Amino acid sequence: MIADMREALQAVLGPVSEPVLLPGGASKEAWAVDAGDRRLLVRRAGGGVIHRHTLSLRHEFEVLQAAHEAGVKVPEPVAYIEDLDGREAFVMERLEGETIGRRIVRGPVPEQLPLQMAEEIAKIHALSPERLPFLEEATIDRLVVELDEVGEPHPAIELGLWWLRENRPPPRGPVVVHGDFRIGNLVVDESGLVGVLDWEFAHLDDPVRDLSFSLVRAWRFGADHLRLGGIGDAEPYLERYNELTGLDVRPEELDYWELAGNVGWGIGCLTQARRHLTGQERSVELAVLGLLGAEVEHEICRLLESQGVT
């Protein structure tokens, strides 16, 4: 199978080294391969069932191309391959740097990283939706549907949804958003942000929702006192974003969408556990997420209290 894959890659890229499978999830495979002195990464469909609301690899490749053309720091897209040994795949540059959230927050954190995050997300939000006509608009109403599909009672999540309904700020956008912009999906080295990865959740949405996702406590990787992904304060990040976009996003909007991000991830934990329980992807890691969602529910309660809700 590896020999077949190598042959299929050579047809597109010329001579390549033997592909090496990197650790990761079952829904998408990642293979490291070198073509001469070019370090490449092959992202290939896995055997399992694809997530709902995620882009096909063809569309993800197109988003990556659009981002790259617009000067967003991303791995350079190289080729889309419709049939790579029986599955869809694309090839991109393999960036050097750290992606593991725990290691990034442990530091030393590059001083420029918070501002660089603001700069990249501002560029993403300026991408032309016409260039990417397949992107769909998402709203937080979809969260209720997803929770109902799980079918378990979760009063903390209901409280979050209730507060979000009652306190919705005037909508902004929709613009092209990354959909999962946070520490863990960024390549970081000592100079700061090297690249934005994992574009499969790209869609059209309120820009502040996207901006605030990196504040969600689960993505602070234990460095909880630093609200921006365990690496910095939110204020300079927000200020730089406002400066670049000309928007006047208020701190209260960040608070609102941070809570929404927690509600979304709280439901995400439950739906991830369903992937295990239904047999789509058997994994202790996914199974235990169904229970660790309680951490996110606790954070929802804490954020509601800070809003003065008792």
Next chain:
Amino acid sequence: MSDRPTPAELAEAIGEFLSGEILPTLADHRLRFRTLVALNALGILQRRLAELPPEHDAEQRELAARIRDGDVPAGTVARVKADVEARLRIVSPHYLRQAQGE
């Protein structure tokens, strides 16, 4: 607590991991044997857990439905948070200690 995976389902997931992913990598006979013994013990645990009566979630369901309808009297967050903390004491005591230490 009605969350899934249930304790029996969790034991099952661990068993699958050990037999499917760890056991095939073990070349050492002694380690293989001891892992098989541990898997057998885990099977006992799983079957014992499966015998426990299912936990009732009627109260949580009713509370969730009331909040969905917008019926959120003062004190609701405190009550819900106390329930979540009871779950955290089982699934993530370290997280709870950290969150309460703030």
